[in-house]
Amino acid sequence: MAEELALLVADVYEAAGALRRAGETLAAAEGQTQARWQLMSGSANTRKEAAHGRS
Structure with missing residues (x-):
């Protein structure tokens, strides 16, 4: 089982x-990095949760 x-x-x-490599390729095509897209996504999700009263 462990193996x-x-x-x-x-x-x-x-x-x-x-x-991650595919994400970097897609982001680079838009002049961005995958890390920046992840940050923007996380920020957008936080705003949605706050609008619905979730923390």
């Missing part, structure tokens, strides 16, 4: 890396 879990975690990290 299967370790392989799953490795696969998740590999997928996250692939998504």
